[in-house]
Amino acid sequence: MPTTTGKSAAAKAAKTLLADRIALVETLGAAIDSHEKAVDAVVTAQQAADTAAASVRDAFAAARAGGWSSTELTKAGFTTPANTRKTRTRKTASGNATSNGAAQPEATTEPSEQL
Secondary structure, eight states, rough: OOOOOOOOHHHHHHHHHHHHHHHHHOOOOOHHHHHHHHHHHHHHHHHHHHHHHHHHHHHHHHHHHHTHHHHHHHHHTTTOOOOOOOOOOETTTTTTTSSSSSOOOOSSSSSHHHO
């Protein structure tokens, strides 16, 4: 007697095959969510660092305005705060963004292929 596959058996087999593929995109989605949270945390931390650096610069300037020289503050163990200006992002002739004027290499693969 020949083996025949009924409609319900075929549907069950298809669902089993799709379950593995669905699990892969669920894993991908979870990885993307995790990455986005990490990027948000980095942005938040950078903003906190920028705020703290501004506080140091302001406090150093206040100390200087209050009569302390840079040399005296340095001898007391303080370092002159860096003037941390945000760098401007420029676009190169090829359209790639750069913050220091150097051309960035062009992507050679499609975004979907990089994952």
